[in-house]
Amino acid sequence: MKFVLEKKDTHSHARTGSLITDHGSIQTPIFMPVGTAGTVKAVHQRELKKDIQAQIILGNTYHLYLRPGLDTLEKAGGLHQFIGWDRPMLTDSGGYQVFSLAGTRKIKEEGVTFKSHIDGSKHFFAPENVMDIQRSIGADIIMAFDECTPYPCDYAYARQSMEMTHRWLLRCQDRFDSTEGKYGYSQSLFPIIQGSVYKDLRIQSAEFIAKQGREGNAIGGLSVGEPAELMYEMTELVTAILPADKPRYLMGVGTPANILECIALGVDMFDCVMPTRNARNGMLFTSEGIINIRNEKWKDDFSPIDPAIGNEVSSTYSKAYLRHLTVSKEILAAQIASIHNLSFYLWLVGEAREHIQAGDFASWKASMVKKVSTRL
């Protein structure tokens, strides 16, 4: 994998770049649709490519390991082959499930014992087997196994958790560096900064992660309920420490406004379930603002969802039609809304990239943040 830094913004820390993988290159800043269980929910791979123009999608180690399981994935020739996706992929390590499955898991130095959310069976995740599992899944970018701490989180816990995440990283690297990809292309391991919302911990973690010299770096443990200002503060703090010539991935972020703000802080990669999950729940992100398509006000609004983003689905179907499908709980509602929201997210980062290259990112961002945060 190779990262080429292309242009730095003069009024902010925003930058553009190209991330080149064995499955093709990614133009940054980029948003990566989340496809937890080998599918971006409600969206075909064909639509991801043609309509949404996704350049890279995510998968999840925990979910794929439970189902379909590694045997199937290996027999299929890896996740790319299995799902029919020939562009880059990234897998999360299960670190987020350490956070989200808080009620059904136990953390120790050695690793984490999970209770499967599917059948209640017990499973053990540790840095070593998480690397092995991600080798079997075969994503281009794989994530270190970390503990994503909740918010709020007291200082003592945040500190000891961060230190354990660092020790886990060394174990991840040992295993990763002593193994090879199984399917003939290379994989890269991204370490993850933790430290909750404590400046000194974030600095310490960023320095530790930067020192490892991996091919890209991630910021984790944010967007877990803390105020956006704190998230920006932590992000700004660590992007200043991370090497400029490596891509920076802010995990789990976020709203359109969050993404624009964090691009300005020097982040290159984002992922979030928000465009897909909220689409299924009737919330649309558009170039004019946020729409709750269930609201009565759209009942007879026959204007297209969002013609400005140049996507066929978004300029063809009307708000009134999508509202009808949503209110009727029709499957097509989830499909159209998901395609639209993802198209919008990809359009948004594409626009950001163009404005960084054009040199007017800061002023464009200021007006865009306002627009995309408006409730229609």
Place this chain on the structure above:
RNA sequence: GGGGGAAUACCAAAGCGGCCAACUGGGACGGACUGUAAAUCCGUUGACUUAUGUCUUCACAGGUUCGAAUCCUGUUUCCCCCA
């Protein structure tokens, strides 16, 4: 013609003397959702108004009772069975 049963808020349906402005579904309306245990979850749904009060409700009209959606009488409508 004879016998039996039922009428409750937008719909369906509990309640069968006080704890009922009335269970529960659905619908309608509104909100939440940030490395996906989520096509999920939460709230409101008589009025005035937000104290957690007042007023008007359970087909219609009377009545019994300190007190009725709940008991009695009559009226209207609907359903079932027998002729």
